[in-house]
Amino acid sequence: MKICILGGTGFIGHYLTNYFSQQFHQVKALGRQAFAPDFDLTSTLNGQDLVIMLAGANVGERWSKQHKQALWDSRLNTNARLAQALSQCKQPPARIFSASAIGIYPQNSCTNLIDETCTEIGEGVLGQLGKAWEEASLKLLPKPLILRFGVVLGKNGGALAKMLPPFKMGLGGPVAGGQQCFSWIHLEDLARIMSFAIEHPELEGPINVTAPNPVSNAVFGASLAKALHRPFWLPLPEWQLKLMFGEGAQVLTHSSAIVPQRLLDAGFEFTYPQIDDALKACV
Ligand code: NDP
Structure with a gap:
């Protein structure tokens, strides 16, 4: 199969490129240059079987005014450009998988799980950004598969690479009290979910790409400390988090208890359903 990964040079894209290449798919992975005005995106997409759209500025950084604008532009402008390029393809790709995030949901606690039947949108920036991002994805091709990623855990990158040094x-x-719920997915399961979706063309619309067992931030941190054989004792208060990340601190304080009900109903089996095993495999 011919697969084009846009936003393919980042943490997830890099892993998927190797994963699909090992399965003998023909993979083209492109970074932000794919959206430059002089880049011929239409020819690049023409004749591809699947497009995976991952492009987006990283939410896990300090939100300066400029970076906050980049969070929107890198999702909405890129999708608009992609929609235009797809509309000009003589042989458009049959399917598109488009990234989104569980930040689209309203905040909830670990005892009150949310699945894809929840249509409510979160009130903050993460909810509004997620809504606009998914609306843009719906204009790309008919019946896109929208991947609402939880926090992706893997080796050499992503959120874990930022958390590891102090641990x-x-x-x-615990961060900001540690009670907020943390919905996560191991990168290997994320890639397996993409393969599963390729084999199940009937899958369309939003799916939660999270492990079935979200945990509180405190349980997550204790599990990470245990995997590293280190103590777990020094709280990081919310005010300190805000000094470090500004408004972006909400990425770590946002409480999301999400379950991948549609994947479970479709028969997907997770290699890493539990946080202890996932973290042991990552560190
Ligand atoms: P990375 O930050 O590692 O990679 C981002 C990708 O997007 C790179 O290919 C980068 O290209 C491209 N990109 C960045 N800024 C722009 C821009 N202004 N215009 C066009 N392209 C841009 O992210 P991940 O691989 O971790 O995540 C991929 C997607 O999944 C993102 O949209 C992210 O929001 C979403 N997601 C990720 C989660 C996670 O835990 N990792 C959780 C929830 C959602 P270049 O290399 O050229 O800079």
């Missing part, structure tokens, strides 16, 4: 130094502890 490795033995300075891990």
